[in-house]
Amino acid sequence: MQIINTIAQLQEELSHARNAGKKIGLVPTMGALHDGHASLVRRSVSENDVTVVSIFLNPTQFNDPKDLERYPRTLDNDYKILDQCGAQIAFAPSVVEIYPEPDTRRFSYPPTDTVMEGERRPGHFNGVCQIVSKLFRITNPDRAYFGEKDFQQIAVIRRMVQDLGFKIEIIPCPVIREESGLAMSSRNTLLSAEERIIAANIYRILKESKTQGLTLKETEQWVISQINAIEGLEVEYYSIVDGKTLSEVHDWTDSDDIVGCITVYCGKTPIRLIDHIRYK
Ligand code: PAF
Numbered sequence: 278m279q280i281i282n283t284i285a286q287l288q289e290e291l292s293h294a295r296n297a298g299k300k301i302g303l304v305p306t307m308g309a310l311h312d313g314h315a316s317l318v319r320r321s322v323s324e325n326d327v328t329v330v331s332i333f334l335n336p337t338q339f340n341d342p343k344d345l346e347r348y349p350r351t352l353d354n355d356y357k358i359l360d361q362c363g364a365q366i367a368f369a370p371s372v373v374e375i376y377p378e379p380d381t382r383r384f385s386y387p388p389t390d391t392v393m394e395g396e397r398r399p400g401h402f403n404g405v406c407q408i409v410s411k412l413f414r415i416t417n418p419d420r421a422y423f424g425e426k427d428f429q430q431i432a433v434i435r436r437m438v439q440d441l442g443f444k445i446e447i448i449p450c451p452v453i454r455e456e457s458g459l460a461m462s463s464r465n466t467l468l469s470a471e472e473r474i475i476a477a478n479i480y481r482i483l484k485e486s487k488t489q490g491l492t493l494k495e496t497e498q499w500v501i502s503q504i505n506a507i508e509g510l511e512v513e514y515y516s517i518v519d520g521k522t523l524s525e526v527h528d529w530t531d532s533d534d535i536v537g538c539i540t541v542y543c544g545k546t547p548i549r550l551i552d553h554i555r556y557k
Contacts, residue, residue, distance in 0.1 A: 278360045280367045284415050287368050291327070291416060299326035303418035303445075305409060308332040308369075309349040309463035310358045313453040317422040318362040320450055329416050330359050332369040337380060338404030344549075349466050368416075380407045386436035389523050393516055393538055394429050394551070402433045409434055413443050420446045424453075426460050428538055428553045432523050452552075454480065460552045472544040475509040479541050483554040486537070493517055493529050496537070504541060513540040513549070520555065533557060 281287045291301060302325030304317045310332075321328040332355055339345035352369065359367050384390070384406035395402050413421065423431050431449050438447060453461045457477035468476060482503045486496050501512045519526050520534035529535065535556040543550050 278356070278364055278367060280356060280369060282368075282370055283374060284370065287329070287366070287415065290366065291329070294327045295417075300420070301325055301416065301418040302328045303412065303416050303421045304328065304330045304364075305412050305421065305423070306330060306332055306355075307334045307348070307463070308355050309351050309466070310355045311453075311461045311463065311465075313424050313426060313461035315358055315362050316453050317424060317450050318359060318364050320448070321420065321422050322363040324448075325418075325420060327366065328364045329366045329368055329418065330364045331412055331416075332367060333375060333408065333412075335375075335404060335408040336372060337376070337407050338401050340398045340400050347467065349463055375408070375411060380411075382407055382410075384410075384437060384440075386433055386440070389429065389432040389436050392429075392518070392523055392525075393514060394540070395433075397513065397540070402430070405430055405433065406437050410437060410441060410443075413438075413445055418445055420448050422448045422450055425449045425553075426452045426462065427551070428536065429523060432521065458484075460550075462550065464548055464550065467546065467548050468544060472509060472548070475507060476541075476543045476550055478507050478510065479504060479539065479550065479552050480554075483537060483539065483552065487554070487556060493527060493531075493535075500537065500539065504539075509544055511542045511547070513542060515539045517556065529556070 302321030304321050306314050318330055356367055384403050390402035435447055458480035459477045482500055486500045489499060491499055497515050497517055500515045504510050504512050517537045519532045520536040526532050526535055536553055538553045540551045
């Protein structure tokens with residue numbers, strides 16, 4: 278696997294591949310790779326001739342500087358994982374390489390970027406669109422792979438792809454879970470062993486909510502009260518929305534694509550965990 282740090286070198290490599298008629302897959306990451314990322318990389322390797330995995334801890338999408346500061350950084354281990362997964366190129370640029378000047382572009386795709394995470398993390402999706410659009414322009418891939426763990430992010434990126442006319446196929450990949458059911462996330466390493474056990478209740482309760490026979494609004498309330506009853510967990514929001522537009526739904530019959538999205542604070546620090554469940 279090649280490790281590349283500059284845009285010029287990456288584009289040089291990719292132009293050879295493209296001229297040879299090769300398909301390019303891009304897996305954007307912020308590093309601290311785990312089995313969830315590995316599943317995206319393996320999928321890209323199986324569907325493309327060249328897989329580029331970007332490792333870039335994008336400062337513009339962190340609305341909380343403390344969150345950026347404590348985000349895990351495991352570059353050497355990341356390279357090992359990518360090599361084992363068969364990726365051809367790891368692209369790990371510096372902040373100056375990506376942002377030689379401050380990025381002043383503004384993206385707006387309501388309601389996908391204004392509800393839920395958009396409401397609570399001002400500027401977050403703008404930063405995601407800044408970096409993802411730059412990575413798309415730099416690599417010009419045929420396909421780009423994103424984990425469904427960040428369910429809302431995929432909806433925002435789809436709108437951006439449509440808006441900016443990128444000819445890139447967005448491939449959403451299923452959440453990979455620990456044996457306990459906890460959705461894999463780079464932030465899980467910040468949880469203590471005890472907090473990890475507690476955090477597993479989130480997905481257990483989401484799954485149980487499907488079998489309660491409640492109305493949609495009752496289901497939202499039920500999930501919130503069940504999770505808040507567990508010491509060490511506190512729900513920030515639980516919203517049941519249309520799976521494509523992310524607009525609010527009031528009744529199970531309002532859409533044929535309904536997803537519940539949750540954010541929960543876990544433990545003393547506390548660590549902010551997100552997850553979701555599909556109802557239909
Ligand atoms: O999902 C992530 O890890 C990030 O938001 C992404 C897509 C790599 C952009 O920085």
